[in-house]
Amino acid sequence: MVFSSLIFLYLYLPILLIVYFVAKSITYRNWVLILFSLAFYAWGEPVMIGLLIICALVGYQFALLIEKYRHTQLAKPLLFTSVTINIVILCYFKYTGFLLDNLSSWLHVSIPYHEVALPIGISFFTFEIICYTADVYKGALKAPKSPMQMLLYVSFFPHLIAGPIIRFVDIEEQIRRRMFSLSLFSEGINRFIIGLGKKVILANNIGEVASNVLDGGAAGTSVLGAWFGIALFALQIYFDFSGYSDMAIGLGKMFGFTLRENFNYPYISRSASDFWRRWNISLGGFFRDYVYIPLGGNKRMYLRNLFVVWFLTGFWHGASWNFIVWGLYFGLLIYLERIALDRVFRVLPAAVSHLYLLVAMLVGWVWFYFTDLAEGVRFLGLMFGLSGAAWTTMELGIVFRSQKVIFAVAIMASTPLAGWLITAALRRLRLNPLAIREVAVPVLNLVILAAATALLVGSTYNPFLYFRF
Incomplete structure (x- = not known):
């Protein structure tokens, strides 16, 4: 269940x-x-x-x-x-x-x-x-x-x-x-439904398109199609896992428990280190406190400790070499940032470091998606124009146009931008945020629940990517 x-x-x-x-x-x-x-x-x-x-x-x-x-x-x-x-x-x-x-x-x-x-x-x-x-x-x-x-x-x-x-x-x-609290219970319902919407409305719809684009591998798409497909997967896995974490936190509140946050907008990060402070926070905290620090942390044999933690982080995600490569890849990025990249990015515009993280993160998700390492290497070659494939195709344009709305919504929802825009609009209109919240949140919850229910009734595509981890 x-x-x-x-x-x-x-x-x-x-x-x-x-x-x-x-x-x-x-x-x-x-x-x-x-x-x-x-x-x-x-x-x-x-x-x-x-x-x-x-x-x-x-x-x-x-x-x-x-x-x-x-x-x-x-x-x-x-x-x-x-x-x-x-x-x-x-x-x-x-x-x-x-x-x-x-x-x-x-x-x-x-x-x-x-x-x-x-x-x-x-x-x-x-x-x-x-x-x-x-x-x-x-x-x-x-x-x-x-x-x-x-x-x-x-x-x-x-x-x-x-x-x-x-x-x-x-x-x-x-x-x-x-103690039972009506306000805490209400917060729990709201958080649960937000997570349900992330999972059913965003992750499921995006994931179905992503699998259609990616499952053909390097031979089945164009250069831009490869980037589009792996970007879709990045959004799918974020909304899939963070949505489930939101539902877990919301359920906890309904029964009077306050569980730790597990995500904090990881895709706005500007480094791999920052990304992992925002992604699956509870897992990162476990490896930091129960593996990295006991081994010596930054004080003794730093490189060994880093290697062990990121090997285990990758291996924890699955019994396959691609997950190990994925974990070590992020460990290498964090090491390079520590010894050189962080100093470079401090003197460059913030957009440069953010672009670096987005590219690096998408490359990382290739290792996560393809369990066959050879296929992953071929797909990376396609992404960077080394395979001789076309840059784009007519089919990609059709797919993009059909999914552009949900793609745009997903990108906005993976950042704090939506919250900033709503707050700014309320201030400009001189409306009371609390009064609007009392009316808008229950209505929005009902809309999300109805939409999610309709999608669950009408679709058989409802995977959960972290279900077997």
């Missing part, structure tokens, strides 16, 4: 809200969330629900032991064991096939193995358990006495299958006590 589905919108969520608000005590409400979260997970992974519960309870037990022996020599081995268990589980389900296939290729032997299904959200909940035990070890929090709190933290359905990666320390107090 995904948030952008009719079953979730018109069956699962209404029933959950009714049962949740009928329950009076915080303990009962927490159990309602746990049971409905497990049902949500079981909808797509009924066999793997046991794995989720076991991982949560094992993490809970290790946290208690680390808390008990924190000031002894046992604490570090306990933390190492807990982290290792989660990494082994993640690697077994996500990377076994990749590792054995490559080993077979390198050794020129056939290594048989049984294909295992990838549990939904395993990359997220294993990382959250690692955060939890590491924070207990560092003394940032005390291990809760109730396993119910740990189970709710890990299974809470808004962030379960696609993040954002949350830390127990950020929601510990909210699990124990939270």
Whole structure:
């Protein structure tokens, strides 16, 4: 089940809200969330629900032991064991096939193995358990006495299958006590519907066109068509993932939780470093705090630490070489910026550094899109006019004209420009922004919900790109 589905919108969520608000005590409400979260997970992974519960309870037990022996020599081995268990589980389900296939290729032997299904959200909940035990070890929090709190933290359905990666320390107090607020609930509805609109109206429509342009590979389009197609994919993946994060944050608010922001207009960045401070913020924060800094950060073996973090960032996204290349590519850009490019861009107009980032980012998305490295190289050759292909085609013009409105809307929506224009217009017309908001926001929400519902009823194209990460 995904948030952008009719079953979730018109069956699962209404029933959950009714049962949740009928329950009076915080303990009962927490159990309602746990049971409905497990049902949500079981909808797509009924066999793997046991794995989720076991991982949560094992993490809970290790946290208690680390808390008990924190000031002894046992604490570090306990933390190492807990982290290792989660990494082994993640690697077994996500990377076994990749590792054995490559080993077979390198050794020129056939290594048989049984294909295992990838549990939904395993990359997220294993990382959250690692955060939890590491924070207990560092003394940032005390291990809760109730396993119910740990189970709710890990299974809470808004962030379960696609993040954002949350830390127990950020929601510990909210699990124990939270007050219902009509304004917070209203904010949650608004945020959820914005995310739904991003996903269904923008990402789905843009993605369908992008796949038509890109799936022909380097042989199927022109130079401008290649740039247009990868730009469409860049918009698709942004609205797909940020839309899902918006829906997760909105759902959290409906139940009284405040989850961390995960996106901050990454496409207005002027460097790769800035881009990754704005894109999938929770993942970047995890690798910074639990990998990069413990390895030594900027103070010791900086280049090694950077390589490790960006290798892992790429590998986390998928068991394929193209994701590793994608991660190392951004690591290289960040290194070049640190040693030279940042100083150059400081003396140049801001538009130059922004253009650099847009080009560099689109090149990066080529590595992300094409799992076949050779096809990715050919596509990059096409983009930079090295393939001998035509610069444009009549078909591209037809596609662009048919999609120009939604393309323009998507570009504007991926920046703060729309908000600035609305604010400026209200000031010029001397209208009260709060009064307009009270009327316009509910109307806009109804329009977005109706449009998204109509699209979900009338279309079968509703992928979620980060669903299996």
